[in-house]
Amino acid sequence: MTRVLPLLVVLVTAVLFGSPAPAVGQQQKMAMILPGPVEDGDFNALGYNALKEVGKTYKLETSHSERVAVADAERVAREYINSGYRIVAFHGGQFLTTAQKLAPQFADVSFIIETQTKQVPANVWNINRHFYEGFYPLGVLAALTTKSNRIAYIAGIRLPDFISSLNAVYTAIKETNPKAELKYAFVGDQNDPLKARQSAQAMIGEGADVIVSQLNLGVIGVTEAVKASGKPVIVTTFYTDKHTSAPAVYATSLLLDFNQAYRDVVGSILKGQRTGQYAMRPGQAMSLAPIHNIPADVGKRVEAVYRDVAAGKKVVPDILDKIVVP
Amino acid sequence: MSASAVVTLLLDPELWRLMLTMAAPLVLAGLGELVMERSGVLNVGVEGMMAVAAAVAFLTMLKTGTLLGAAAAAMAATLGLAVVLGYFAITLRSAQLTVGLCLFVFGTGLASLLYRLVIGVTTATPTVQTLPRLAVPGLAEVPFLGTVVFTQNALVYLALALVPVLAFLLVETSLGLRLRAAGENPRALDTVGVNVRALRYGAVAVGGLLIGLAGAYLPLAVTGAYSDGIVGGRGWIALMVVIFGRWQPGWALVGAILFAYTEALQFKLALVTKAVPPQVLLMLPYVVAIVVLVRLYQGAEPPRALGLPYERESRL
Numbered sequence: 001m002t003r004v005l006p007l008l009v010v011l012v013t014a015v016l017f018g019s020p021a022p023a024v025g026q027q028q029k030m031a032m033i034l035p036g037p038v039e040d041g042d043f044n045a046l047g048y049n050a051l052k053e054v055g056k057t058y059k060l061e062t063s064h065s066e067r068v069a070v071a072d073a074e075r076v077a078r079e080y081i082n083s084g085y086r087i088v089a090f091h092g093g094q095f096l097t098t099a100q101k102l103a104p105q106f107a108d109v110s111f112i113i114e115t116q117t118k119q120v121p122a123n124v125w126n127i128n129r130h131f132y133e134g135f136y137p138l139g140v141l142a143a144l145t146t147k148s149n150r151i152a153y154i155a156g157i158r159l160p161d162f163i164s165s166l167n168a169v170y171t172a173i174k175e176t177n178p179k180a181e182l183k184y185a186f187v188g189d190q191n192d193p194l195k196a197r198q199s200a201q202a203m204i205g206e207g208a209d210v211i212v213s214q215l216n217l218g219v220i221g222v223t224e225a226v227k228a229s230g231k232p233v234i235v236t237t238f239y240t241d242k243h244t245s246a247p248a249v250y251a252t253s254l255l256l257d258f259n260q261a262y263r264d265v266v267g268s269i270l271k272g273q274r275t276g277q278y279a280m281r282p283g284q285a286m287s288l289a290p291i292h293n294i295p296a297d298v299g300k301r302v303e304a305v306y307r308d309v310a311a312g313k314k315v316v317p318d319i320l321d322k323i324v325v326p
Numbered sequence: 327m328s329a330s331a332v333v334t335l336l337l338d339p340e341l342w343r344l345m346l347t348m349a350a351p352l353v354l355a356g357l358g359e360l361v362m363e364r365s366g367v368l369n370v371g372v373e374g375m376m377a378v379a380a381a382v383a384f385l386t387m388l389k390t391g392t393l394l395g396a397a398a399a400a401m402a403a404t405l406g407l408a409v410v411l412g413y414f415a416i417t418l419r420s421a422q423l424t425v426g427l428c429l430f431v432f433g434t435g436l437a438s439l440l441y442r443l444v445i446g447v448t449t450a451t452p453t454v455q456t457l458p459r460l461a462v463p464g465l466a467e468v469p470f471l472g473t474v475v476f477t478q479n480a481l482v483y484l485a486l487a488l489v490p491v492l493a494f495l496l497v498e499t500s501l502g503l504r505l506r507a508a509g510e511n512p513r514a515l516d517t518v519g520v521n522v523r524a525l526r527y528g529a530v531a532v533g534g535l536l537i538g539l540a541g542a543y544l545p546l547a548v549t550g551a552y553s554d555g556i557v558g559g560r561g562w563i564a565l566m567v568v569i570f571g572r573w574q575p576g577w578a579l580v581g582a583i584l585f586a587y588t589e590a591l592q593f594k595l596a597l598v599t600k601a602v603p604p605q606v607l608l609m610l611p612y613v614v615a616i617v618v619l620v621r622l623y624q625g626a627e628p629p630r631a632l633g634l635p636y637e638r639e640s641r642l
Contacts, residue, residue, distance in 0.1 A: 036554070037438065037442070037554050038447050039441060039442050039445050039446060039447055039448070040451070040553065040554075041445075041448050041449055041450055041451030041452070042449070042451060045447050045448060045449050046449060048447055049447070049449065067554070158604070183597050185593065185596045185597065185604070186604050187593075187608075188604070188605070188608045189555075191553050191554070191555070192553070192555065192556075192558060193548070193549035193551055193553060193556070194348075194544065194548055194549060194556070194558055195558070195593075197548060197549065198344060198348065198589065198590055198593045199593045199596070201340070201344050201593075202340075202341070202344075202590075202593040202594050202596075202597055203597065205338065205340040205341070205594075206597055217451060217551065217553045220451060220453060220549055220550060220551040220553075221548070221549055223453075223550070224456055224548065224549055224550050227456070228456075228459065240449045240450065242450075242451070244450070245450070245451065245453045246453075
């Protein structure tokens with residue numbers, strides 16, 4: 001017992017007085033928690049690359065955990081904190097409540113979340129993903145391109161920022177081509193190409209000739225549905241430019257630059273600014289990929305709308321709490 | 327919604343075609359499992375085996391561009407896993423449920439690892455060409471049936487053709503009789519000089535090959551890409567399909583069709599009604615599976631020696 005006692009004292013002290021802070025001159029440590037595999041070629045790969053990029057830029061020691069379920073996120077984050085990580089990033093809107101719970105308990109740790117929440121604790125940075133602003137021009141593209149006046153929107157999880165994107169697409173369609181009808185579906189998984197394909201096939205069967213997708217890897221299934229249909233259906237996507245994987249199918253993509261977002265946010269944290277909102281929106285860490293497969297005049301108009309949104313000339317309503325599509 | 331609109335929705339040829347496309351991997355995996363179970367070997371690792379097959383098929387197709395090579399590589403991979411299952415379940419007489427569960431976990435992890443080792447971290451998702459549709463001349467134009475059945479890809483035709491072939495083999499041939507006897511009364515089979523172990527190994531190998539083809543089907547015929555979780559529970563549904571079919575190939579086909587139809591229908595329903603929450607619609611195929619299984623399992627008789635290792639010297 002006498003041998004065990006000192007160990008117990010150390011353990012209890014560690015629990016009571018928190019995790020070890022890095023000593024002066026010691027390398028700062030940053031961890032990222034990701035919901036999916038980093039080889040997904042999409043959202044998680046972008047997050048992982050951003051982590052590596054900021055690690056290199058600011059000479060941070062970095063670590064990551066992938067395929068972390070929401071229920072496991074708190075445990076994983078605590079392990080990082082107890083190992084001396086002073087910056088913990090949650091890559092994905094589903095981790096909001098975990099960050100909100102941990103932030104007050106670990107005042108010396110800086111957290112980064114990615115969601116559309118308006119208020120954050122004093123040690124949390126939010127990369128506020130204004131997807132809706134980027135999806136408005138995609139709605140304009142769909143409204144101007146459709147010949148059947150039937151447009152589809154397919155997403156995976158019903159996250160608030162996806163709901164606001166759907167609403168922005170609907171607003172754009174109603175303002176640009178009121179005759180067009182919008183059908184939408186949430187297939188329950190951002191990375192399931194099988195479900196996405198089945199949903200897209202059902203949409204195409206209903207006459208949709210433009211599909212605005214807000215899926216990660218699942219969009220591959222949408223592309224396969226288009227190819228299998230043999231119909232001239234156009235698809236827009238986001239996160240990365242997927243044009244080369246199906247040149248005849250993709251019209252454009254809303255590109256998200258997590259490297260820039262994390263560089264800016266982590267830079268602010270290292271300068272001592274522990275909280276804030278970083279707007280990821282047209283013009284800042286968000287851009288439109290080159291436009292293909294639609295008439296040139298429509299492409300120019302879409303780019304003009306995108307520039308107007310970026311400049312603040314066109315204000316897109318941010319409706320998070322309910323789907324306004326009838 | 328009027329009654330005619332409901333009928334139109336339920337009988338939409340595109341819905342039925344999609345159903346058959348998605349039923350094919352269930353049929354292939356279900357038949358593979360059925361062959362194993364009829365010989366007395368229970369394999370609950372179908373999901374993991376299909377995951378390995380999907381990864382191997384996709385990676386081989388990506389690197390070689392050979393469809394047959396990709397399917398063959400996937401089948402070879404699951405044949406290897408089936409031999410492992412056979413070694414533990416038949417030779418070592420281990421608990422088959424435990425071995426199967428280990429295979430499931432191992433297969434799921436192995437598939438993910440293989441993909442990572444070959445592809446690594448990239449922001450461009452690699453894709454491969456998927457199987458084209460093959461319209462059967464003269465039959466593709468038949469109303470409804472032509473669209474549903476005769477404009478499918480080659481693997482769907484193969485899956486459908488295997489059902490009567492396997493049914494014939496099981497019922498009408500001496501090999502089928504021996505296979506069934508291995509699952510019902512292996513001791514009786516042994517007493518007439520038939521090598522029960524060899525027969526079971528053969529059934530496990532054939533089952534492994536079919537499960538491999540089912541896994542390969544997903545990236546090669548449906549998605550053109552690999553993703554973690556691509557099998558999406560279809561391996562478990564294949565187990566259900568076997569029980570649904572009461573270990574008969576024809577009824578297993580019906581089970582696969584029922585599940586695939588419900589799965590395809592949910593996406594149609596999501597378009598025509600917003601009254602039902604999408605989460606409920608996503609549950610629909612699984613709810614149907616549970617309800618149907620609970621109902622059908624009553625009175626269903628699995629092979630009597632299913633899951634029981636055979637030991638020649640045992641006194642039981």
